[in-house]
Amino acid sequence: MVNLKINGQEVSVPEGYTILDAAREVGINIPTLCYLKDINQIGACRMCLVEVKGARALQAACVYPVAEGIEVFTNSEKARNARRTTLELILSNHERKCLTCIRNRNCELQSLAEELGVDNIRFEGENTKYEIDDESTSLVRDNSKCILCRRCIAACDNQGISVISCVNRGFSTEVAASFGKSMSEVGCIYCGQCIVSCPVGALYEKNDIPKVQRAIDNPEKHVVVQTAPAVRAALGEEFGLPMGTPVTGKMVAALRRLGFDKVFDTDTAADVTIMEEGTEFIERFTKQEKLPLITSCSPGWVKYCEHYYPEFIDNLSSAKSPMEIFGAIIKSYYAEKSGIDKENIYSVAIMPCTSKKFEAARPEHSSSGSQDIDASLTTRELARMIKQAGINFAELPDEEFDQPFGMATGAGVIFGTTGGVMEAAIRTVYEILEKKPLDDLNVTAVRGLDGIKEAALKIAGKDVKVAVAHGTKNASILLDKVKAGEHYDFIEIMACPGGCINGGGQPVVDSKTRAKVNFKAERAKALYSEDEASTLRKSHENPYVQALYKEYFGEPCSHKAHELLHTHYTKRSKY
Amino acid sequence: MEKKTMPAFKGTKEQEEQLKAVIESHKGQEGAAIPVLHKAQEIYGYLPIEVQTMIAEGLNVPLAEIYGIVTFYTQFSLYPKGQYQISVCLGTACYVKGSGDILEKIKERLNIDVGQCTADGRFSIDATRCIGACGLAPVLTVNEDVYGRLTVDDVDGIFAKYE
Numbered sequence: 001m002v003n004l005k006i007n008g009q010e011v012s013v014p015e016g017y018t019i020l021d022a023a024r025e026v027g028i029n030i031p032t033l034c035y036l037k038d039i040n041q042i043g044a045c046r047m048c049l050v051e052v053k054g055a056r057a058l059q060a061a062c063v064y065p066v067a068e069g070i071e072v073f074t075n076s077e078k079a080r081n082a083r084r085t086t087l088e089l090i091l092s093n094h095e096r097k098c099l100t101c102i103r104n105r106n107c108e109l110q111s112l113a114e115e116l117g118v119d120n121i122r123f124e125g126e127n128t129k130y131e132i133d134d135e136s137t138s139l140v141r142d143n144s145k146c147i148l149c150r151r152c153i154a155a156c157d158n159q160g161i162s163v164i165s166c167v168n169r170g171f172s173t174e175v176a177a178s179f180g181k182s183m184s185e186v187g188c189i190y191c192g193q194c195i196v197s198c199p200v201g202a203l204y205e206k207n208d209i210p211k212v213q214r215a216i217d218n219p220e221k222h223v224v225v226q227t228a229p230a231v232r233a234a235l236g237e238e239f240g241l242p243m244g245t246p247v248t249g250k251m252v253a254a255l256r257r258l259g260f261d262k263v264f265d266t267d268t269a270a271d272v273t274i275m276e277e278g279t280e281f282i283e284r285f286t287k288q289e290k291l292p293l294i295t296s297c298s299p300g301w302v303k304y305c306e307h308y309y310p311e312f313i314d315n316l317s318s319a320k321s322p323m324e325i326f327g328a329i330i331k332s333y334y335a336e337k338s339g340i341d342k343e344n345i346y347s348v349a350i351m352p353c354t355s356k357k358f359e360a361a362r363p364e365h366s367s368s369g370s371q372d373i374d375a376s377l378t379t380r381e382l383a384r385m386i387k388q389a390g391i392n393f394a395e396l397p398d399e400e401f402d403q404p405f406g407m408a409t410g411a412g413v414i415f416g417t418t419g420g421v422m423e424a425a426i427r428t429v430y431e432i433l434e435k436k437p438l439d440d441l442n443v444t445a446v447r448g449l450d451g452i453k454e455a456a457l458k459i460a461g462k463d464v465k466v467a468v469a470h471g472t473k474n475a476s477i478l479l480d481k482v483k484a485g486e487h488y489d490f491i492e493i494m495a496c497p498g499g500c501i502n503g504g505g506q507p508v509v510d511s512k513t514r515a516k517v518n519f520k521a522e523r524a525k526a527l528y529s530e531d532e533a534s535t536l537r538k539s540h541e542n543p544y545v546q547a548l549y550k551e552y553f554g555e556p557c558s559h560k561a562h563e564l565l566h567t568h569y570t571k572r573s574k575y
Numbered sequence: 576m577e578k579k580t581m582p583a584f585k586g587t588k589e590q591e592e593q594l595k596a597v598i599e600s601h602k603g604q605e606g607a608a609i610p611v612l613h614k615a616q617e618i619y620g621y622l623p624i625e626v627q628t629m630i631a632e633g634l635n636v637p638l639a640e641i642y643g644i645v646t647f648y649t650q651f652s653l654y655p656k657g658q659y660q661i662s663v664c665l666g667t668a669c670y671v672k673g674s675g676d677i678l679e680k681i682k683e684r685l686n687i688d689v690g691q692c693t694a695d696g697r698f699s700i701d702a703t704r705c706i707g708a709c710g711l712a713p714v715l716t717v718n719e720d721v722y723g724r725l726t727v728d729d730v731d732g733i734f735a736k737y738e
Contacts, residue, residue: 161637178627575638
């Protein structure tokens with residue numbers, strides 16, 4: 001333990017702590033801007049300057065390791081003045097259009113200006129002008145709001161992708177891709193981890209609310225919506241509910257009040273994914289070919305594979321993601337069964353994800369004749385729609401999904417967190433091969449937030465080796481192991497650290513909250529509790545899925561299933 | 576987004592071999608990017624996307640990081656030098672005598688920025704520090720030719736000699 005004094009108060013903290021950590025331990029708040037726990041710790045923004053007795057100059061608390069006997073003053077006149085001047089300088093080149101900003105009232109810069117009592121910005125002058133990059137399907141970058149904190153660069157590096165960095169110098173410095181390219185022209189996978197790391201409104205998703213609203217307002221259109229599992233685990237945060245509160249019922253009620261004609265659960269399609277992917281696994285495992293089978297639910301991961309590991313394209317499961325499986329079923333089976341012309345169906349998906357917008361726009365996802373998914377909105381976009389419609393979310397009653405696609409098993413629910421797809425697949429594959437029930441449905445070896453998780457299973461007398469990776473950097477470590485000769489039978493990969501619960505379309509968790517709570521674990525708990533509470537926890541036991549196969553597809557991986565529920569992938573350039 | 580025009584890349588097989596050898600000799604070293612970029616600029620005269628991509632790939636460093644380094648340091652150039660290299664002196668004496676306006680006029684005429692080269696590869700513009708000809712201020716040079724005591728109106732006449 002190291003003993004030091006902060007503002008005269010004795011503090012004792014473990015070695016390796018920074019002044020910032022130590023101060024937080026005793027409830028002293030030091031303002032930060034570029035610091036983001038586990039992602040960015042570079043002392044660049046100078047907002048956390050403190051006075052250390054005897055030191056030559058003010059020190060950045062986020063990178064200054066504690067030492068025995070030091071005396072720190074976080075609130076001295078010198079520290080306050082320095083911070084305030086720095087903040088005013090940052091604000092002087094920031095486009096201060098807060099009222100119309102996507103991050104209005106949810107902005108760390110705005111909060112700091114309030115906390116530090118900035119009532120005047122002394123530095124006038126010309127602001128740098130930038131072009132907005134909105135060429136991709138998913139991300140928008142507006143550098144006029146950027147404060148050069150580099151959190152997005154660190155988040156992109158943390159994913160092992162690094163398509164953005166700081167370019168030029170001095171006043172001309174900006175965060176950009178190489179050679180002035182748009183995000184649509186580089187190896188960006190649209191995971192959106194940059195968005196959820198941004199303290200201000202410089203990064204956000206492509207706004208698809210207007211087209212969805214137009215469809216809802218058009219009486220000719222039958223507007224169907226599906227919601228991914230991770231959405232219900234985080235949507236409540238946008239309305240002030242405690243982190244980790246599952247809000248499934250309120251979300252369904254809100255969607256009905258927004259005017260969607262049918263509210264379905266993507267989890268039902270997740271159960272179908274397990275039937276298709278599980279069958280595909282059994283086929284490949286029996287023939288011992290194209291192993292490891294790698295999951296294909298995460299569009300960020302799929303795009304990553306196409307750009308950076310095209311040699312694994314044959315290993316990707318050809319089964320579409322739950323969102324696209326649903327999209328295809330809605331415009332085929334559902335349209336026929338309910339007697340609605342598929343041309344009049346408008347299919348919306350609410351996803352925790354920005355890459356899903358790209359997936360929805362893929363030309364190969366049009367097995368119904370037109371685009372299977374017409375619009376994919378993020379959790380944040382749904383929250384905005386709910387707010388704009390004047391719906392009092394917290395007071396909504398709990399309502400049920402519409403049938404026949406509102407019934408899902410616990411297996412479909414846990415898709416939203418890392419390890420969930422693998423666990424769901426194991427529950428089904430085991431019972432199909434063993435022809436007897438699995439004793440313990442909780443496959444804990446693949447749960448949790450370790451970057452790479454492995455398990456060796458014994459199914460029907462055979463050894464099955466599985467692995468789970470989340471975050472594309474971990475994926476690359478795992479794939480390099482496979483390339484070096486390590487054998488796995490089945491691999492689950494999710495592009496975002498923690499899986500979909502921490503997707504790039506989820507509510508933004510600010511730096512202060514991230515320092516206090518493990519938001520990934522909290523959101524994951526919401527999903528595991530829903531799984532635990534389900535009467536049916538295995539995909540193959542879903543009666544609606546059973547009926548779907550009986551009435552329409554015949555068997556998993558049948559000819560018809562292949563036509564509608566499977567896809568193919570394209571090698572893409574890294575640069 | 577606006578894209579800058581750039582003369583076509585004309586790297587030879589020999590140049591590529593040279594660069595590969597340089598990359599090989601620095602592989603695995605920490606901070607290898609800067610020395611490799613120096614050598615690459617010696618080999619090619621500038622650092623276009625083709626060269627930066629080879630370096631990124633060879634050193635296993637993200638292209639965005641390489642590009643960040645190249646745009647940070649002024650001695651690295653993204654553009655080749657033109658057949659006629661125009662250098663406008665922005666030293667103190669030349670600057671107070673109006674070389675800034677002359678530079679602006681040249682930029683406007685060629686429609687390129689300082690450090691860039693026209694798409695046909697004929698002209699490039701550099702802004703230099705004092706070249707020691709303050710008595711002739713404001714001064715510019717085109718390759719080895721020196722032009723002094725200039726006004727903005729002289730610019731067209733100078734171009735007439737090279738076009």
